Amino acid sequence: MGSFPVTEDDLQAWIDGRLPSGRQRDIEAWLEANPEAAARCRAMAAEREALRAALRPSHDAPIPARLRVAHIQAQQDHARAQGWRRTAAVLAWVVLGAGLGWAGHGLVPAGAPRPVVAQAGPRPMVAEAIAAHLVFVADARRPVEVAAQQEDLLLRWLSNRLSRPVSAPNLAAQGYRLMGGRLLPGAGGDPAAQLMYEDAAGARLTLYLRADRAEEGETAFRFTDDAAGGVSGFWWVDRGFGYAVLAQGIDRPALLGLAEAVHRQVLTTPAAPNGRPAPSL
Numbered sequence: 001m002g003s004f005p006v007t008e009d010d011l012q013a014w015i016d017g018r019l020p021s022g023r024q025r026d027i028e029a030w031l032e033a034n035p036e037a038a039a040r041c042r043a044m045a046a047e048r049e050a051l052r053a054a055l056r057p058s059h060d061a062p063i064p065a066r067l068r069v070a071h072i073q074a075q076q077d078h079a080r081a082q083g084w085r086r087t088a089a090v091l092a093w094v095v096l097g098a099g100l101g102w103a104g105h106g107l108v109p110a111g112a113p114r115p116v117v118a119q120a121g122p123r124p125m126v127a128e129a130i131a132a133h134l135v136f137v138a139d140a141r142r143p144v145e146v147a148a149q150q151e152d153l154l155l156r157w158l159s160n161r162l163s164r165p166v167s168a169p170n171l172a173a174q175g176y177r178l179m180g181g182r183l184l185p186g187a188g189g190d191p192a193a194q195l196m197y198e199d200a201a202g203a204r205l206t207l208y209l210r211a212d213r214a215e216e217g218e219t220a221f222r223f224t225d226d227a228a229g230g231v232s233g234f235w236w237v238d239r240g241f242g243y244a245v246l247a248q249g250i251d252r253p254a255l256l257g258l259a260e261a262v263h264r265q266v267l268t269t270p271a272a273p274n275g276r277p278a279p280s281l
Helices: 008-016 021-033 035-060 069-103 124-137 148-162 252-266
Strands: 176-185 191-199 204-211 222-226 231-238 241-248
Touching: 008 021, 008 035, 021 035, 035 148, 124 176, 124 191, 124 204, 124 222, 124 231, 124 241, 148 176, 148 191, 148 204, 176 204, 231 252, 241 252
Parallel strands: none
Antiparallel strands: 176 191, 191 204, 204 241, 222 231, 231 241
């Protein structure tokens, strides 16, 4: 056996079949001498093959038109044009308001309180969650990567990728069943997960989660409403992890009840990562 120590990267490369032949023999000899590590690697290799089989239909399918570069570019151009029009309208109102304010400045009593307008950009995690909701809830063909029929496999995969145990809250009491989920890229290189639920009428709900270190500790529930997309929901941060429960066409009290149901269940999920590297696809 070679003199180089065996690293986790070596084991992952062995699972993926990417080792040179000489190093392959070294690792196999090392695994024979370390049965516990060998069992773990074999289990991960089996997970890898199961995931590849589950995701193969999506991999082989043609790229949807809405995800093609030309379509995305056209949407961005349209959004920029809309933004300029909105900016022009706002400026017009500002000018008009300034004129009216000057004309009527003597009508307002001195010392009257001024209205305060809070202006804050959307939190990146929430913006990502809304975008993912709009894209995948509308996907009639493949709204999830791994279906609920393979829930155990899905949750192991997401837990490995997010380096944190991931569970799927049971929302049957609220009338929703788990459809499945998918892995998504998050800001700053942190992976994110989306779990999707559906009620008897076909209305869909998503739970988006990823690491969110922008705020220490935890936050209270915060309501978000994306008027353009018709998406609303509640989000919060707990132990450095962000959660967003989103839906369309559901009133605020009902959404709050769903968010509370999710929150109660994720509180029981331990915060420490499971220490296992993620299987490669």
